[in-house]
Amino acid sequence: MYTKIFRAVIIGAPGSGKGTISELICKNHGCVHISTGDILRQNIIKNTELGKKAKQYIAEGKLVPDAIVTKTMLARITEVGNRSYILDGFPRNIAQAEALSAREQIDAVITLDVPHSVIIDRVKNRWIHAPSGRVYNIGFKNPKVPGKDDVTGEPLMQREDDKPHVVAKRLELYDEVMNPVIAWYEKQGLVATFKGKKTKEIWPMMELFLNDRINA
Template sequence: MYSKIFRTVIIGAPGSGKGTISELIVQTFGFLHISSGDILRQNIMNNTDLGKKARQYISSGRLVPDEILNKTMLGRITEVGNKSYILDGFPRNKEQAEVLAGSEHIDAVINLVVAHDVIIDRVKNRWIHPPSGRVYNIGFNDPRVPGKDDETGEPLVQREDDKPEVVKKRLQLYDKIMLPVLEYYKDRGIVTTFRGSRSKEIWPRVELFLREKIHKCP
């Protein structure tokens, strides 16, 4: 949609609406959505070498090592070529951010801030289509047919890790892990924070921000 190449990172706690905002960016601006979670889940489902390695870590509650994730994400970025994209789920620590900076110029970082209690309440209404990673939120981004994916008609499911007690721990871990990443990008003056409780409230501000940034991008 836009001739200029624009590269952005979206940061937000689990349940903050990153997936919904990313999809709206894709629809509105034609960006490619490069999600580490989607890539890993797809490889696990297809039982690839990467999927087998990732499953070993994820099934035991550990993070996939930097070496594997860096190679996976940079490889995907290389594949897309000279196209605008939004990175979701990467980088997740300062070291990954430094590796990314070694090969890519990031134009903007979108930081979504939603109160933890709002997120915990929200995930109870979140349903996903596992093969594609499409996310639906009852009350905002409802599927056209309750319980069914819009594209395939296949059943939607709820993740085990969307239970409130699990979500609370994930949010606490997220804050600890992502603070250095945010500080890294804030030092470079490219972080813009959007606060709100729902994606439909945050999206208009994100859309305006991107339109202004893209037109200013050299």
């Protein structure tokens, strides 16, 4: 458990394991996982105004406009209040990073460095339960009953943006917009990078880092 409030951002290419690692961190250390993608997908399912605005951008692998995303994420951070959190998928460009730093003091920026070739194979096997954000992967994290969510028994689906041509576009966009964001946080001395092809290779290094930071 965290002995003090710890606010972190996790950055990595689409499919690099941000959601998977964030869930592990929050399960082991007690924090709130705030995933922009999960929030947007839940709004799409509920057909909210936000969901209607975000839907097409996500399907095409483009960024949803900053004004909408920043407002939504800052509101969610306010709801989380005085608790530790991991921000997954936000900020996604310098404008969002500046808006975040005007509001919050971030303690660490965790970056995941996973080869694109590994990612392309992985996302083909990803299945999600969109209402909860639970993520499965055939051969890595199988649902107990094929095609069904472990908790609700509801059907799993594949993400619209996991189609190969959209994944290729998301990977390209990631390098273009996120390299400057990582450089921006590096100048502030906040970045810790974890490299590997498998989550189980990355996780022990992450644990050492977290234990060091949290108990520092």
